[in-house]
Amino acid sequence: MAKWKLSKSQLRDAGQGYLFMSPTIFTILVFLIGPILFALFLAFNNVNLLGQTSFEFVWFDNFTRMASDERALIALQNTAFYVVIVVPTQTILALVLAASLNAGMKGEKWFRVIYFIPTLTSSAVLVMIFMWMYRPDGLINTILSSVGLPTYNWMNDPSVALISIMIMNIWATAPMFMVIYLAALQGISDSLYEASELDGASAIQKFWYVTVPMLRPVTAFVVIIGVIGTFQLFDQSYMFSGGSGGPNNSTLTVVLLIYQYAFSNNQMGYAAALAVSLALIILVATFIQRKLQKEETH
Amino acid sequence: MKNKKPNILKAFLYIFLTSYAVVTLLPFLWALSASFKPLNEILSAGLNIFPETFTFDNYVTIFTEQALFPRWLLNSVIVAVIGTALNIVFNSMAGYALARVSFPGRTAWFIIVLAVLMIPAQVTMVPNFLILKELGWLNSYQGLIVPGMVNATFIFMMRQFFVNFPKEVEEAAAIDGLSRIGTFFRIVMPMAKPAIGAMAIFVFMGFWNNFMAPLIIMTDASMYTLPVGLNAFQSDYATYWNYIMAASMVFTLPVLLLYIFFNQYFMKGLSFGAGEK
Numbered sequence: 001m002a003k004w005k006l007s008k009s010q011l012r013d014a015g016q017g018y019l020f021m022s023p024t025i026f027t028i029l030v031f032l033i034g035p036i037l038f039a040l041f042l043a044f045n046n047v048n049l050l051g052q053t054s055f056e057f058v059w060f061d062n063f064t065r066m067a068s069d070e071r072a073l074i075a076l077q078n079t080a081f082y083v084v085i086v087v088p089t090q091t092i093l094a095l096v097l098a099a100s101l102n103a104g105m106k107g108e109k110w111f112r113v114i115y116f117i118p119t120l121t122s123s124a125v126l127v128m129i130f131m132w133m134y135r136p137d138g139l140i141n142t143i144l145s146s147v148g149l150p151t152y153n154w155m156n157d158p159s160v161a162l163i164s165i166m167i168m169n170i171w172a173t174a175p176m177f178m179v180i181y182l183a184a185l186q187g188i189s190d191s192l193y194e195a196s197e198l199d200g201a202s203a204i205q206k207f208w209y210v211t212v213p214m215l216r217p218v219t220a221f222v223v224i225i226g227v228i229g230t231f232q233l234f235d236q237s238y239m240f241s242g243g244s245g246g247p248n249n250s251t252l253t254v255v256l257l258i259y260q261y262a263f264s265n266n267q268m269g270y271a272a273a274l275a276v277s278l279a280l281i282i283l284v285a286t287f288i289q290r291k292l293q294k295e296e297t298h
Numbered sequence: 299m300k301n302k303k304p305n306i307l308k309a310f311l312y313i314f315l316t317s318y319a320v321v322t323l324l325p326f327l328w329a330l331s332a333s334f335k336p337l338n339e340i341l342s343a344g345l346n347i348f349p350e351t352f353t354f355d356n357y358v359t360i361f362t363e364q365a366l367f368p369r370w371l372l373n374s375v376i377v378a379v380i381g382t383a384l385n386i387v388f389n390s391m392a393g394y395a396l397a398r399v400s401f402p403g404r405t406a407w408f409i410i411v412l413a414v415l416m417i418p419a420q421v422t423m424v425p426n427f428l429i430l431k432e433l434g435w436l437n438s439y440q441g442l443i444v445p446g447m448v449n450a451t452f453i454f455m456m457r458q459f460f461v462n463f464p465k466e467v468e469e470a471a472a473i474d475g476l477s478r479i480g481t482f483f484r485i486v487m488p489m490a491k492p493a494i495g496a497m498a499i500f501v502f503m504g505f506w507n508n509f510m511a512p513l514i515i516m517t518d519a520s521m522y523t524l525p526v527g528l529n530a531f532q533s534d535y536a537t538y539w540n541y542i543m544a545a546s547m548v549f550t551l552p553v554l555l556l557y558i559f560f561n562q563y564f565m566k567g568l569s570f571g572a573g574e575k
Contacts, residue, residue: 010400016478017401023384024392024448025407031426031445032414038425053428097318100311113561114319117326120553120564122507124525125546128532129329132539139328142345171321203307232418235509239529255420262424263514275420282418 042272049266062273072274074249075257078162082233082253083285086166086173087226091219093174098181099207116179118172123235130168131155131240155240158250165236165251173229177222184218185211220293224286231282234259254278326550333357333544340539356544367545369520370527377442377512377523378505384447385501386494390487392448393456398463399478408457414450419510427514437518442511449504452497459493460486495563503553524549 018025043062045055066072097115101108118126133139134154141151154164192210201209234255237245245252245260254274262271327347332340333356335349344350360367395401396408426445427436435441467489471481487494509525516522522530528549532542557564 013399014401017395017399017404019479020391020395020399020482021401021407023388024411024453027388027445027448028410028414028450031429032417032422033410035422035425035429036417038428039421042424047428053431097315100315103308103311105308105311105315111315111319115322116564117554117557118322120503120557121326121550122509122525122553124507124509124528125550126325128528128542128546129325131532132332132543133325133328139324139345175322228418232420234420235525238509238513239532242533258420258423259510259514262427268424268428272424275418275424279418279421283416 039272039276042269043276044273045269047266047268049268055269058269062270063277065270066274066277071249071252071257072254075245075252075254078250078252079231079233079254082162082166083227083230086170086230087223089166090170090174090177091222091226093170094177094181094222095212095215095219097174097178098185099211101178102182102185103203112179112182115175117175119176121172123172124239126168126172127236127239130164134164156247158246158248161240161247161250165233165240169230169233169236173226177226180222181215181218184215188214216293216296220289224289227285227289228282231278231285329543330547332539333547335540337538337540341537356540357548360541360545360548364531364541366519366522366527367531370522370524371548373439373516373521374506374524376439378502380439381443381446381505382498382502384443385449385452386498388448389452389497389501390456390490390494391482392453393458394460394482394486396453396457397460398468411450411453415454423510423514430515435515437516437521441515442505442523446505446511449501452501455497456490456493459490463489492563495560499556499560499563502556506553 042055044057044059046058046061048054048056101111105111135141136151136153140154144151152160155161188211192214193206196206196210232255233253237251237253237256238259241247241251241256243256243260243264245256255278258271258274258278261267261274331347331349334352334354336351336353336355339350392411396404396411430436430441430445433441435444463486467485468481471485472478476484507525508523509529512523512526513529516526519527519530528542528545531545535541
């Protein structure tokens with residue numbers, strides 16, 4: 001049985017607590033929890049935006065439709081391919097950069113400051129710079145051909161367009177994770193390295209048998225954040241392809257598809273169903289990752 | 299302790315770190331140099347990083363002849379500055395309440411804040427558009443600012459900060475007859491400067507660099523923020539890389555200046571991220 005009569009100080013605490021929380025509660029209710037419930041509702045309806053917005057309940061039609069939607073399948077394939085390549089690459093690159101910086105090098109701070117610049121830069125600016133460098137006679141092809149390597153039509157060849165985005169985003173995101181790894185590396189006690197030195201471990205062995213295992217919890221964090229982020233790829237695909245996901249759907253991602261259905265094709269119900277499905281996929285992926293992580297440490 | 303490294307390994311590491319620094323900087327330097335070159339020099343496919351003909355024309359042109367560019371810059375500043383200011387106050391208030399005020403439902407709200415962190419923005423994208431449409435907030439500053447005026451990540455960060463905040467400070471203020479609200483704004487917030495600094499920078503960058511929200515909410519070209527404007531600009535002036543690069547540089551400068559002056563806060567904010575899980 002709860003105590004219903006509150007003392008004066010408890011009442012004051014309650015009032016103050018909710019006063020301090022009020023902007024947060026308002027925003028969470030109106031722009032997060034409300035919309036999530038609304039999204040679930042939309043996913044089971046067809047939405048008509050013309051004139052007065054109206055809804056028509058269609059049961060699971062929006063979900064069953066995905067199975068026969070060829071572009072949804074392509075978008076899912078592209079996104080999965082993107083996640084599978086980008087997450088491991090950016091994680092390994094971040095770890096190698098952090099470990100190299102942490103090896104007691106002179107100028108460590110300067111390298112760190114420089115490496116971090118792409119992470120601060122807006123996706124729009126990065127896309128502009130890379131679109132320009134990726135031109136058929138742009139900087140990248142000029143450099144490649146000057147050292148005798150093959151050149152590509154980076155943006156207009158369907159077989160390389162998504163890879164062009166991957167290269168750019170790995171380059172832009174790895175430094176953020178590098179800083180996280182650096183902070184963790186500085187927390188590994190020197191005595192562990194000294195002990196392994198006494199056992200005659202080489203620098204590579206120390207990295208592999210001391211650094212990597214000690215960083216496992218941070219790696220789990222970096223991978224989960226990476227998976228969540230890569231599944232949501234949108235800005236770069238949209239800008240590279242002018243919103244189309246082209247050439248030939250090669251840069252079409254799930255979020256870009258959701259955007260197209262919602263805002264170009266006026267099929268908001270189907271778009272909401274796709275968004276809910278994506279959220280579930282991300283949730284399951286994070287869950288599997290956590291599970292694997294746990295098994296590995298036991 | 300680490301000075302017994304073999305020299306070969308050290309040399310190899312320096313080569314690796316230096317090459318990666320070049321890979322990082324080259325695109326920016328290339329873009330910066332292009333922003334000072336006339337168009338014909340850019341398209342001649344030369345590899346000179348220093349312009350043969352140095353010119354400020356690209357910058358002058360985007361500010362004087364591209365009428366909407368200054369407007370986009372202004373829109374971005376308004377949204378990012380007001381949005382950041384609201385976040386600083388509201389996230390700190392919520393973090394403080396969750397850490398230090400024992401109000402009924404506190405645990406439940408804390409769990410809700412954590413749960414909200416997990417929801418991908420795409421789920422709320424379509425319904426939020428419909429809500430903002432009903433409110434008549436499409437193509438308005440409040441349409442971008444109000445839904446983003448609190449941030450669960452930073453509420454959580456401020457809560458962690460205030461949990462470890464010395465109790466004696468508040469007690470002393472209470473003895474001096476200061477109300478809780480007075481204590482919070484006049485004593486607690488000023489003492490939370492390092493945490494607030496880190497939060498402010500990341501929230502500002504979030505607003506400044508956000509592409510998807512303004513793309514959806516701002517359909518009228520005069521209400522675009524810089525990222526959306528830059529993209530539209532590129533579609534219209536696809537071959538005028540000199541203007542696009544000048545616009546990109548103007549866009550990057552504020553964040554770069556923040557980074558140079560407040561570098562310590564950046565690193566603090568990020569290392570907090572690592573301890574967050």
